Amino acid sequence: MSMERELQILWAAIVAYVLGGVLSIVGVVLRRHPERTVMGFLAAGLTLHTVSIGLRWARLEHGPFITMFEILSSNVWSLMVVFLLAYWRMPRIRATAAVVMPVLFVMMGWLMLSHPGEGFFPPTYRTPWLFIHIGMAKVFMGAMLVALGVAGVILLRRAGIGVQKFERLPDDKRLDELAFRCLAIALIFDTLMLITGAIWAQDAWGRYWAWDPLETWSFITWLLLAIALHIRVTFKPSPHRTAWLVVAVFVLGFVTFFGVPFISESPHKGAV
Amino acid sequence: MIVLPSRSRQDGESARTMPTFTALLRSLASLRLTLVLLAVLGVAILLAYQSESWRSWPLAVPLAALSINLLAAVGTNGIFRRQLPLLIFHLALVALLLLVAAGRLSYLKGTLELAEGATFEGRLVTTDAGPFHLGNLAAVRFVNEGFAIDYARGLRRGPTRNAVSWVDEQGRRRQDVIGDQHPLKIKGYRFYTSFNKGFAPVFLWAPERGEAQLGAVHLPAYPKHELNQAQEWSPPGSRAPVWIMLKFDEKLLDPSGPSTFRLPEKYSLVVRFGERRVELQPGQSLDLPDGRLEFRELKTWMGYDVFYDWTLPWLAAASLAAVLSLGWHFWRKFAAKPWDA
Ligand code: HEM
Numbered sequence A: 001m002s003m004e005r006e007l008q009i010l011w012a013a014i015v016a017y018v019l020g021g022v023l024s025i026v027g028v029v030l031r032r033h034p035e036r037t038v039m040g041f042l043a044a045g046l047t048l049h050t051v052s053i054g055l056r057w058a059r060l061e062h063g064p065f066i067t068m069f070e071i072l073s074s075n076v077w078s079l080m081v082v083f084l085l086a087y088w089r090m091p092r093i094r095a096t097a098a099v100v101m102p103v104l105f106v107m108m109g110w111l112m113l114s115h116p117g118e119g120f121f122p123p124t125y126r127t128p129w130l131f132i133h134i135g136m137a138k139v140f141m142g143a144m145l146v147a148l149g150v151a152g153v154i155l156l157r158r159a160g161i162g163v164q165k166f167e168r169l170p171d172d173k174r175l176d177e178l179a180f181r182c183l184a185i186a187l188i189f190d191t192l193m194l195i196t197g198a199i200w201a202q203d204a205w206g207r208y209w210a211w212d213p214l215e216t217w218s219f220i221t222w223l224l225l226a227i228a229l230h231i232r233v234t235f236k237p238s239p240h241r242t243a244w245l246v247v248a249v250f251v252l253g254f255v256t257f258f259g260v261p262f263i264s265e266s267p268h269k270g271a272v
Numbered sequence B: 001m002i003v004l005p006s007r008s009r010q011d012g013e014s015a016r017t018m019p020t021f022t023a024l025l026r027s028l029a030s031l032r033l034t035l036v037l038l039a040v041l042g043v044a045i046l047l048a049y050q051s052e053s054w055r056s057w058p059l060a061v062p063l064a065a066l067s068i069n070l071l072a073a074v075g076t077n078g079i080f081r082r083q084l085p086l087l088i089f090h091l092a093l094v095a096l097l098l099l100v101a102a103g104r105l106s107y108l109k110g111t112l113e114l115a116e117g118a119t120f121e122g123r124l125v126t127t128d129a130g131p132f133h134l135g136n137l138a139a140v141r142f143v144n145e146g147f148a149i150d151y152a153r154g155l156r157r158g159p160t161r162n163a164v165s166w167v168d169e170q171g172r173r174r175q176d177v178i179g180d181q182h183p184l185k186i187k188g189y190r191f192y193t194s195f196n197k198g199f200a201p202v203f204l205w206a207p208e209r210g211e212a213q214l215g216a217v218h219l220p221a222y223p224k225h226e227l228n229q230a231q232e233w234s235p236p237g238s239r240a241p242v243w244i245m246l247k248f249d250e251k252l253l254d255p256s257g258p259s260t261f262r263l264p265e266k267y268s269l270v271v272r273f274g275e276r277r278v279e280l281q282p283g284q285s286l287d288l289p290d291g292r293l294e295f296r297e298l299k300t301w302m303g304y305d306v307f308y309d310w311t312l313p314w315l316a317a318a319s320l321a322a323v324l325s326l327g328w329h330f331w332r333k334f335a336a337k338p339w340d341a
Helices: A003-030 A035-060 A068-089 A091-113 A128-158 A172-205 A213-235 A239-263 B012-028 B031-050 B057-076 B084-106 B312-335
Strands: B108-115 B126-129 B142-152 B156-167 B173-178 B184-186 B189-207 B213-216 B230-233 B242-247 B268-273 B276-280 B285-288 B291-308
Touching: A003 A035, A003 A068, A003 A091, A035 A068, A035 A091, A068 A091, A068 A128, A068 A239, A091 A128, A128 A172, A128 A239, A172 A213, A172 A239, A172 B312, A213 A239, A213 B031, B012 B057, B031 B057, B057 B084, B084 B312, B108 B142, B108 B189, B142 B189, B142 B291, B156 B184, B156 B189, B173 B189, B189 B242, B213 B291, B268 B285, B268 B291, B276 B285
Parallel strands: none
Antiparallel strands: B108 B126, B108 B291, B142 B156, B156 B173, B184 B189, B189 B213, B189 B291, B230 B242, B242 B268, B268 B276, B285 B291
């Protein structure tokens, strides 16, 4: 099948995501609850997106891990999977979609602007560690995204913007607890990502650590997570302060994931 | 919390020193200090990233301080006694740190090149080792039995398949195909194939006095230095520098389609010596002032990276302990209350 068909399906998926996302924002603004429709759109988008990625995978005989287009596409996909799961399983925080979806819109816009051409799949990528390492990274970012949605609501409420609009959500204290749990999950998977990355790097490049940009920034992100959790136990900060910490970790994680591969041509400097 | 032993009240000396010691330990265990040190470590990591010269003390100092901070906390903060997984997690972090430090003191990193059929005899081209490297590289032997590499369109290198053989501890001859993420492991050393490889003319050098010797000269890496397949070198024991160049017209690796690394079918070896220039075919020879040089055949050579770090399996174990205990800690904590916020 041709690349055009894959792209058409991808665009259809994005349209479904955008409809779901816009509807969730409108729902919050108008204080309506079109939650089943939102979930339907997001699930439809995810299904189409899965088909598009699957077709590309079959055509190129490798997964979406090489070019910026592929990295963005597979991350929008995995973030949608995690968020949809949270949306489905935690009905009380569904309105966080109004915070989360705009972040995903940015990624989708970037995805549409990036070049869908084929990249080179280096020999060192032919290993199960590829999936394990990237899988851990995706769960980490997914947990951070859910945390960001929750933190966003806390901050919007504090800014006086969403006090009534978000009234159906739990109070700040409970949101804070949820954001903290997401941070904890993020730390576990970030740790796993670093460990599996080091094991793979030892095999592929003969060293477990070499200060390449992605390694270094991932480590700093991990450290910031540790700092955030320690600030929580040391100072017991108010929910909105914790929310800022969540935003900081998310931004650093986001810049590491999508900013660093953007400036160096391969995901890792030593990859090819 | 440390409970002072009652005997210290009777002993005037320790009654004065113990509380100050405990107080000191408590202040060393401060969680605020942890935050400051973690932030300092973050800055140190950024410096280390910028420059190689910042990769030892600037990292070691905050890491050592964090360890002291943590060990003081383990000694004085009751939470570590109440929460075993949290204790294991933090101790695993200290273990990781000590292992990395030990690894830095005893590692070895190096490169070597071997022509097809040649045996590694413990000599490296470049070496970088910690001050306490105790491995026995001199005793390691293996033979490069030749390699195959396929290239995709655009000269994109596919997997490297390098046949190697060696004699194991029991004296049995062993064989394997290594390449990319599959190194050869002998006596704790890991040998990785590298992108560095090329052609190696093999010579028989018969000096006027002494025994004839067979040896290979490694030409610059191919295809990296495709246009410079020349090398100047002197036969062993000879003072005369000889310049050689591999000459062939074929396109060995074709960017427009798939191809395989191979020897040229037709080639000759240009040899320049002083004012003289001759072209040799395999089997032909040339008389030099202090001996006779015969061009035997053309082979390939492979460049290897070697790495030694005995801490690797322990690092893996400590990492596993860290992540499992972290998971355990949070599992226990979160299972106590329901998830739906
Ligand atoms: C980069 C290194 C470190 C990481 C990743 C880390 C991570 C963590 C994590 C995840 C928790 C659990 C938080 C919770 O359950 O809410 C924790 C708690 C704790 N950490 Fe660390 N830690 C590090 C270094 C240290 C150091 C150097 C100390 C030394 C004082 C320390 C002392 C503690 C203490 C006392 C607690 C328990 C706090 C409480 O629950 O009251 N940690 N740490």
